[in-house]
Amino acid sequence: MSEKLNCILLVDDDTTTNFFNEYMLKKMDVSTHIEVALNGQEALDYMDACEKDPSKPKPDMILLDVNMPVMNGFEFLEAYQDRSDADGIVICMLTTSLHESDVDKAKEFNALSDYIHKPLSEDSLKVLIEKYFPKVG
Numbered sequence: 001m002s003e004k005l006n007c008i009l010l011v012d013d014d015t016t017t018n019f020f021n022e023y024m025l026k027k028m029d030v031s032t033h034i035e036v037a038l039n040g041q042e043a044l045d046y047m048d049a050c051e052k053d054p055s056k057p058k059p060d061m062i063l064l065d066v067n068m069p070v071m072n073g074f075e076f077l078e079a080y081q082d083r084s085d086a087d088g089i090v091i092c093m094l095t096t097s098l099h100e101s102d103v104d105k106a107k108e109f110n111a112l113s114d115y116i117h118k119p120l121s122e123d124s125l126k127v128l129i130e131k132y133f134p135k136v137g
Helices: 015-028 040-052 073-080 100-107 122-132
Strands: 005-011 031-037 061-064 090-095 112-117
Touching (some): 005 015, 061 073
C-alpha cells in the first residue's frame, strides 16, 4: 500500500460538485480524510479548529472554488496567506472560470499552487498528486 494524504479539504458551495469530488477521492483512495467546506469562511473556520484541536486532520491539499457566497476563493486566499499555518498546504483553485482576469488574479497569490478547470477528473487529480505528492498514489 502506498502512502496517502492525511486530509483533503474541498471548498465549494455546490453540494453536487462536493459529492462527486468526494466520491472520486474515496474511489481513488488517495486521502485518509476528506473534509468539505461550503465557502472560504467555513474553510478558515476548519483551519482554526485544526489549530485548536490537534486531533482534527490538517489538510495537505485544498481544492478551492472561485465563486462562492460569504467568502469567495480569492478572499479565502487573501485571509489565508497571512496565517501562521499557511506553509506546506497545496492549494489548487478548481473553477469553471475561464476569465483571463481570474487566472491573472490567481497568479498574485503565493499560497496558490495550481489553477485547474472543473470538473475535477481522475486524470487531473492524478497529475496534481504526482506533481505535489510523488510518494502518494
